[in-house]
Amino acid sequence: MDPHHGPLPAVGWRFLLLYALAYMSTSLLFLAPLLVSLALKVNSLVGLDEAPDSLALVAGVGAAIAVVANPFFGTLSDRTTSRIGRRRPWIVGGLLVGSAGVVAVALASSIPVVLLGWCVAQLGFNALLAAMAAVLPDRVPVSQRGVVSGVLGMCLPVASVTGTFLVRLFNGDMLGMFLAPCVVGGFFILLFAASLPDRRLDPADRPAWSVRQLVMTFWVSPRRSPEFAWVFVSRFAFVLAFAFLTTYQAYYLLDHVGSREAAVPHQIFIGTLVQSGVLVAASLSAGKLSDRSGRRKVFVVTASGIYALALFLLAAASSYNGYLVGMAVGGLGFGMYMAVDLALAVDVLPDPHTAAKDLGVLNIAGALPSAVAPAIAPSVLALSDGSYAVLYAVAGVSAVGAALAILPVRRVR
Template sequence: MGWGTDMEVGATHDEMISSGGSRSEPSKVVGGAFIASYAAAYLATSLLFIAPLLVTLALKINSLVGTDRAASSLSLVAATGSLVALVANPLFGRLSDRTTSRWGMRRPWILVGLAGGSFGILVVALAPTVWVVLIGWCLAQLFFNAMLSAMVAVLPDQVPIEQRGTVAGILGVCLPIASVGGTYVVKVFTGHELAMFLAPCAIGGFFIVLFALILDDRRLAAADKPRWSLRQLLGSYYVSPRRHPDFAWAFASRFMFILAYAFLVTYEAYYLLDHLGSTEDEVPQQIFLGTLTQAVVVVLASVAGGRLSDRTGRRKLFVAAAAVVYGVALFIIAMAGDFDAFLVGMAVGGLGFGLYLAVDLALVADVLPDADSVAKDLGVLNIAGAFPFSLAPAMAPLVLTVGSGSYQVLYVVAGVCALIGAAAILPVRKVR
């Protein structure tokens, strides 16, 4: 099922495949119907990831092992799940790039990923022990990353270069809106554990399935399918920094920025409990208010930043400035003495986060190494988004030990990571 001939959309699969199976850049301007449906599906994808990470996973583990053991158990679950994501995303990106299904290259993985990931969330919700939570979360990460690798590849598949900043800016709004939506849904179903986990899957799944059904997906002819080899399989996880230095610097920048973000969201519940003295019943409401405050600013910053980046033709300046602002926000949160100060830090973080998400994705799409393996290369880049969620839980206990258990020290370290991310984008040469 396609978008219809009367709508302006990205290039069709026939237009995007030239002789020899090589993909050319899409040239047709995408219309509002495509952007709205893509944004809704991308938002829904973010909802599936973020609702457990922000609230339900931490609360589930806390209910199983108690406050004293919750932080270390959450570290184990989050770190292992992120390692699964690190392996899964490039692999499924490679498989998506090689898919010759009559349903297209991206659609099958979107639907399979949604079904498998939702089953993993169900396992987490019903888990009687932390080890079962770990198994369920690994399943969720495996399949949701299969879906994510295909979903992200739609941007270079369908959207022309001159629109990528604008579309990426709209997509940048999705994560904070999903954060607000996810925490709100969890708040509504507080006290009903199964519903807290599955309601985001049901709501998000509707929009994902709708987008998958109406997507005019890119298709690959069987004759153009690349040969499979062990070298190609291992290459799913690697892009040469020597041959593609711009991609390498973009990877490093995103890695450090997401590491800063991972410190914040993974330990936000425990920061509120320990540093600000919140009660367990207050935490869902406070996280909801924090994400709502941040999201309001993110929406404005992301949409405006993406448009301005397209108009000026500049990417690096916006990405670097955004990472600096986000680092400052983490310093504000670290020094917060009450919940109001925490909200100020979240608002400032929204400005940096919105600009970064909007322009960084457009920058990355502009420096992809190979037009014939966009999903694979985006999967490699997604290691920079997945591995920090393993590294942060692994680093946090050491940082907390050195800092005498202070979450202030942890968030200062996070702020420094964001500043390093700002510096790392400066050597990129292909884009301004």
């Protein structure tokens, strides 16, 4: 239901295709640096011994910026009365600013410059993400949200494979590794922005704005919206598990598996490809089954449990083949989760008038773990004598927490 224009019409394949490509491209902008490029850039500047702490600083501060930026820009998007719509200005502007930050990271000669560039990238890309996520409640009716969410769930693995492939393609060329995902992703994002039927907000319908409203940008009351709060907790715990894996994947392969540095981009690409093949099938199937059955919770709980199992398998692995097995199982859990989690979240939004703001708050649960994981990981590694097996076991426990947190949700079956 569009609060200002009545029931939403069904979306067609053309909209869905362009939206999926743009959403995948948005994920590509974040993931290509986080999966490979950023870790290799930091390693090239300070060496393997200091790299984990330096990466923790860059990733942690960048994630803290994202926590603030996503709901803030979501609120601004909800209030935008531009002639070209509410979402389009932030999609285009966010892409340009974020890409400039990525170029700065690629050309940086010191960790402080990497940090500054990554913070700029997070500001821009989170403005883009806030507007892109809000398109789902803006344009897609409830009856199609499971299927659309399932398709969007495939975007993350496709972006992961594409990102690692592009990095591998430009291996040895630092600027190319960082810039190629922006060029490829930017094309599809701009294509979607040009075709998006983005309604202009009438100034009379603009939500209220005050200092209190600014503070509330970052808050949804758990007492008034307990279902939303539990979904927030579940997503936070699940993404925290994912953040442990992705942030330290390169160092896991170097230190725990014993891979050569030159082989790491290729190994991560193969691992991501294996994970994504399973993930795509799981995401499509889970999204359709969720819509047909009218159920969301059982898929999220099962997915979280499977992802926990994958992380425990990675913790126990002692070879690259063991790593691939863990990634495949992880693809099954992650695919089921991504197919249904967004649909469940949209179903429990507190207010359709503030969809972008509330999704921005929910996206804190997706951004904050990227700051928490690097903050926790050095202590876990220090206490475990540098064991990445222990670190991934901690990640598995977090995934179990994601399953438990969704159980109190009652409004959605």
